[in-house]
Amino acid sequence: MSFSLPKLPYKFSDLEPYIDTQTMEIHYTKHHQAYIDNLNKAIEGLTQFDGKAAEDILKNVENAPSELKQTIINNGGGHVNHTLYWNIMSPLMEENAPQGKFKEALDGTFGDKEKFWEAFKTKAMGVFGSGWAFLVLNKDNKLEISRQSFQNSPLLKGNVPLMGIDVWEHAYYLKYQNRKAEYIEAWKNIINWNEISAIFEKAILIP
Numbered sequence: 133m134s135f136s137l138p139k140l141p142y143k144f145s146d147l148e149p150y151i152d153t154q155t156m157e158i159h160y161t162k163h164h165q166a167y168i169d170n171l172n173k174a175i176e177g178l179t180q181f182d183g184k185a186a187e188d189i190l191k192n193v194e195n196a197p198s199e200l201k202q203t204i205i206n207n208g209g210g211h212v213n214h215t216l217y218w219n220i221m222s223p224l225m226e227e228n229a230p231q232g233k234f235k236e237a238l239d240g241t242f243g244d245k246e247k248f249w250e251a252f253k254t255k256a257m258g259v260f261g262s263g264w265a266f267l268v269l270n271k272d273n274k275l276e277i278s279r280q281s282f283q284n285s286p287l288l289k290g291n292v293p294l295m296g297i298d299v300w301e302h303a304y305y306l307k308y309q310n311r312k313a314e315y316i317e318a319w320k321n322i323i324n325w326n327e328i329s330a331i332f333e334k335a336i337l338i339p
């Protein structure tokens with residue numbers, strides 16, 4: 133089985149002015165595509181991964197030959213992380229807020245959405261070098277903010293990623309240059325809380 137780019141749920145220009153069109157286009161067609169190409173190359177001929185979702189390949193990466201493990205972690209993570217990133221962003225919507233069980237969990241864990249955001253932003257700012265900040269559902273079924281270097285997926289540690297911000301420079305440098313805080317603050321405007329609520333509802337059903 134070989135992986136391909138997931139369909140983007142909006143146009144490259146739809147996240148303007150928060151994320152510029154050129155960044156979106158390069159990020160999706162070049163960076164994400166490269167992770168996919170390298171993942172496909174790495175798993176070619178590995179029958180243990182036949183028909184498996186990329187998430188399952190990452191969760192079972194110990195079944196890969198040792199010389200391919202890191203390549204699969206880097207590129208499988210790159211594929212899964214970026215797929216989540218595209219899906220949990222959205223052009224401005226009228227009805228867009230944490231819902232249902234997700235809202236309960238978010239408020240119960242962090243106080244409210246604004247307090248969560250402050251903690252998430254701090255975590256994202258604290259990523260040194262290339263990496264991500266994620267909101268995850270951990271193994272105890274609790275919400276947790278997690279920082280990851282490179283393309284390491286929270287799945288590697290048994291945590292389910294619910295939302296994630298890419299803080300590699302390629303995600304923001306064309307528009308924001310060194311102003312990472314400005315990118316993170318702008319990103320807040322395009323978070324798709326409806327989708328994150330739906331991802332949470334699915335995640336809590338996984339045993």
Ligand code: MN
Pocket residue numbers: 159163214298300302303
């Ligand atoms: Mn990226």
